[in-house]
Amino acid sequence: MAGLTKTNPTTALRAGITPPRWLLAELTYACPLQCPYCANPIDYAKYQSELSTEDWKRVLTQARKMGAVQLGFSGGEPLTRKDLVELVKHARDLGYYSNLITSGYGLTEEKIIQLKEAGLDHIQVSIQASTQELNDHIAGTESFEHKKEVAHLVKKHGYPMVLCVVIHRENIHQMAQILAMAEELGADYLELANTQYYGWAHANRDLLLPTKEQFEQAEAIAQAFKEKVAGKMKIYYVVPDFYEDRPKACMNGWGTTFLTIAPDGVALPCHSARELPGLDCPNVNDYSIEEIWNESKAFNFFRGIEWMKEPCRSCDEKEKDFGGCHCQAYLLTGDMYNADPVCSKSADHGVIQQAIDSAARSALTVTEKPLIFRNSKNSRLLS
Amino acid sequence: MTINPEHPIKFSRTHRLQWEEAQQKDVILYPEGMVELNQSSAEILKLCDGTRNLAQIVSELEQKFNTSGLTNDITAFLEVALKNGWINQN
Numbered sequence: 001m002a003g004l005t006k007t008n009p010t011t012a013l014r015a016g017i018t019p020p021r022w023l024l025a026e027l028t029y030a031c032p033l034q035c036p037y038c039a040n041p042i043d044y045a046k047y048q049s050e051l052s053t054e055d056w057k058r059v060l061t062q063a064r065k066m067g068a069v070q071l072g073f074s075g076g077e078p079l080t081r082k083d084l085v086e087l088v089k090h091a092r093d094l095g096y097y098s099n100l101i102t103s104g105y106g107l108t109e110e111k112i113i114q115l116k117e118a119g120l121d122h123i124q125v126s127i128q129a130s131t132q133e134l135n136d137h138i139a140g141t142e143s144f145e146h147k148k149e150v151a152h153l154v155k156k157h158g159y160p161m162v163l164c165v166v167i168h169r170e171n172i173h174q175m176a177q178i179l180a181m182a183e184e185l186g187a188d189y190l191e192l193a194n195t196q197y198y199g200w201a202h203a204n205r206d207l208l209l210p211t212k213e214q215f216e217q218a219e220a221i222a223q224a225f226k227e228k229v230a231g232k233m234k235i236y237y238v239v240p241d242f243y244e245d246r247p248k249a250c251m252n253g254w255g256t257t258f259l260t261i262a263p264d265g266v267a268l269p270c271h272s273a274r275e276l277p278g279l280d281c282p283n284v285n286d287y288s289i290e291e292i293w294n295e296s297k298a299f300n301f302f303r304g305i306e307w308m309k310e311p312c313r314s315c316d317e318k319e320k321d322f323g324g325c326h327c328q329a330y331l332l333t334g335d336m337y338n339a340d341p342v343c344s345k346s347a348d349h350g351v352i353q354q355a356i357d358s359a360a361r362s363a364l365t366v367t368e369k370p371l372i373f374r375n376s377k378n379s380r381l382l383s
Numbered sequence: 384m385t386i387n388p389e390h391p392i393k394f395s396r397t398h399r400l401q402w403e404e405a406q407q408k409d410v411i412l413y414p415e416g417m418v419e420l421n422q423s424s425a426e427i428l429k430l431c432d433g434t435r436n437l438a439q440i441v442s443e444l445e446q447k448f449n450t451s452g453l454t455n456d457i458t459a460f461l462e463v464a465l466k467n468g469w470i471n472q473n
Contacts, residue, residue, distance in 0.1 A: 019405060021417070067405030070417060097399060097412035121399065122414040160397035162414050188397065189414055231384065231466070236415075 017255070017303070019067035020293055023096075024260040024271060025056065027084070028076040032105045034140025034373035035128065037166055037201035037208060040076065041274045043383030045376040049264045053083040055284065057090050059261055062289035064094040068259065071096040076263065079106050085118045092119025099124060101164075104150035105143055112153050123154045124162040124191070129170075130177035138170060140373045151185045162189040167218065167240075168201075168208035169363065175218040179225045187233055192222055194240035197355075198272045198327050200374045203382065207371050209359035212243050242352055246317065247324025247340035254302035254322065259293065267292045269299050272327040276336050302326055309337055311345040384465050386437055386458060390472040393433035398469055400428055411469055418467075427457055431470045437461065 029044040041047075051059070060071070071091050078084055079102055091098045100115065104125045112123070127147050128138035135144040154161045163182050165171070171178070182190040194215070195201050195208050210218075219237070226235045241248050251258045251270045260268040265284040268274060273281065279298040282291075293299055301307070305318055312323040323329075324340020332341045332355075333348045341348040362369075372378050386392070394400060399412040409425035411418040420428070426447075430440045440461075441454050464470045 065405075067403070069403060069405075069410070069412065070415065072415075095401065097417075099415055121412070122397075124414065158396065160414050231468075234468075 017294060018257070020063060020257065020259040020289075021068060022070045022072070022258045023060070023063045023068040024072045024074055024258065025059070025078075025087075026074050026076065026260060026262050026271070027051075027056070027078045027081045027087075028263050030080045031075055031077040031103070031374075032080075032141055033077065033103045033143065034375045035138060035166070035200070036140075036204045036371040036373050037168060037195045038374040039196075039199055039201075039271055040374065041272075042199055042203060043379060045379035046383060047262070047264045050081075051261075051263065051265045051284070053086060055265065056083075056087055059265075059284050059289060060087070060091055060094060060096070063259060064096060066290060066293060069095070069097060070099065072099045072101050074101040077103055077105060079111070085111075085114050088115055088120045089118040097121050102126070103139070103143065104147045105141065107150050107153075109153050109157075112150075112157050112159075116157050116159070120159070122160045122162060124164050125151050125154065126164045126166070127151075127178075127181070128166070130174045130181045134171060134174070140375070148185065151187070155186050160188045161186065162191060163187040164191040164193060166193045166195055167210075168195045169210040169214065169359070170208070172210045172214050172218045175221045176225075179222065182233065183229065189234045189236065191236040191238070193236075193238040196238070197242070198275065198331065200372070202331055203372050205355060206359045206362035207369070209242065209356065210240075211360055211363075212356070215240055215243055241325075241328075241342045242356060244342060245344040247321050247328070247342040249321045250325040250327075250340075254326070255293070255299040256303075259289070267296070267298070269301070270327070273298070275327055276330055307337060309339075311343075311347075312339050315345065384462065386461050386465060387472055388437045391433050391436050392431045392440065392461065392470050392472055394428060394431045395469055395471055400425070413468075418469075423456075424460060427460055428464065428469065431461075431464075 028050055029040055029047060078100060088098055098121050100120055100123045102123065102125060125147060127135060129135040132144040136142050151161060165178050197205050201208060222237060255269050258270060260271045261284060262268060266281045267284055268281055273279060279301055281298045282296045308318065308323055312318050324342055326336045328340050329338040330336035332351045338348060339346040341351050401410060401412060403410050409420045426444060427440065430443060441457050445451050445453050
C-alpha cells in the first residue's frame with residue numbers, strides 16, 4: 001500500500017485536466033455467462049487477483065472526492081462478489097448514483113430488496129436475444145426465463161429498468177421482436193448496443209458483423225419504434241461504427257470523463273485500454289486515484305491533441321472526435337497513434353471494408369467456423 | 384405534453400436531484416446519465432415535491448426572489464422537465 005502514504009490530502013486538479021465523472025468498477029472477471037462479444041480482455045484468465053472490500057471502498061471514496069458521480073458496478077458478473085451490498089451501501093453514503101450492470105444470473109428477489117435498501121439506484125439487465133433458444137446459445141448458459149423474471153422484479157421494486165441487448169449478426173433479424181419484448185417487460189430504457197469489435201468481439205468478428213443492409217433495416221425498425229414509445233421508453237442506440245465514415249469520440253476524450261478500475265486494481269482510461277502496449281497502467285494498490293488521474297503516464301497518454309499524427313493533426317474535426325478509438329487503431333492498423341481507420345480520411349480506411357467483406361464471405365460459407373465463447377479455457381488458449 | 388395547472392407536480396421517483404460539491408451545482412442523475420442544472424432550474428425542481436401546483440410554485444419563487452412575471456418561464460421549463468421525465472403529475 002505504498003500509494004497511500006503518497007496521497008495528497010487535497011483534490012486539486014492539474015491545469016487543463018477535467019475531473020472524472022464516471023467510475024466503472026469492474027469488480028470481478030468471474031462470470032457464469034460466456035458471451036462471445038464480451039468486453040473483457042481476451043487474456044482475462046491470467047488476472048486472478050481481486051481487490052478486497054477495503055480496497056474498493058478506498059477507491060470509491062477517492063474518486064468521489066475528485067468529482068466522480070456516476071458509478072457502474074460491472075464485471076464479469078458483479079453479483080458473484082459477496083460484498084456487493086456492502087459496496088453499494090458505501091457508494092450511497094458517498095452520494096454516488098449507482099448502476100448495477102448485470103446478466104441477472106443469480107439475482108433473487110431477496111437480493112434485489114437488499115440492494116435497494118443499501119441504496120442501489122438502477123439495475124441494467126442484459127438479454128441476449130428475444131427467444132430462449134438464441135439467448136441461451138449466445139449466453140452459453142440457460143438464462144432466458146430467469147432474466148425475464150428478474151426484469152419483472154426490478155420493476156416491481158421501484159428501480160428504473162434498463163434492458164441492454166447487444167446487437168450482432170446472430171440476433172439482428174430479431175430487432176422487431178426485441179423491441180416488443182422490451183415493451184412487454186415495461187423497460188424504462190432500452191440500450192441497443194451494436195457490437196463494438198474489441199476483445200472477444202474482435203476475435204469473433206467474422207461471425208458477428210452484420211451486413212450494411214441488415215444494419216439499415218434494423219435501424220429503421222428501431223427508429224420507428226423510438227417514435228412510437230416516446231415519453232414511455234427511452235432508447236439508447238449505440239451506432240455500429242464500421243458503417244460510419246467518422247469515428248466516435250472515444251470515451252468523450254481520453255482522461256476527461258471516464259475511469260475504469262479492473263478487478264485486480266489496474267486503472268484504465270477506457271475498459272479496452274488493457275490491450276494497448278506500453279501504457280503502463282497504474283494500480284490502485286500503488287497510487288491514489290488523484291495521482292493516477294493527474295500524473296500517470298497512462299491517463300496522460302492521449303490527453304489533448306499533441307500526440308496526433310496526420311491526418312488528425314491538421315483535421316478541423318480533431319477536437320470533435322479526438323482521432324477516434326485508439327484500441328481500434330491499434331487492433332486494425334498495428335499503431336495506436338494512427339487515426340481510427342473508421343475515418344474515411346485514414347490511409348488505412350480500406351481495412352474496414354476488408355473486415356466487412358470477410359464477414360460477408362464467412363456468412364456465405366456452408367461450414368462457418370464456430371463462435372469462440374468467453375470462458376477461462378478459451379482465454380488461456382488465445383493468450 | 385403540457386402541465387396541468389390544477390394538479391400538484393412531483394419530482395420523478397426514478398431520478399435523483401442532488402447538489403454536487405465538486406461541480407458547485409445541482410444535477411439530475413438517472414441511469415447512466417446526468418443533467419447539470421443552473422440555479423433557477425434547480426430552485427424550480429426543488430419545489431416539485433408533490434404538494435404544490437404550478438401557481439403555488441410560481442408564487443413561492445416570485446416571493447423568494449422578490450420579483451413578478453415568472454409564470455411563462457417557469458411553465459416553459461416545467462414542460463421541458465415533464466417531457467424529459469424529470470417530473471410527473473397524477
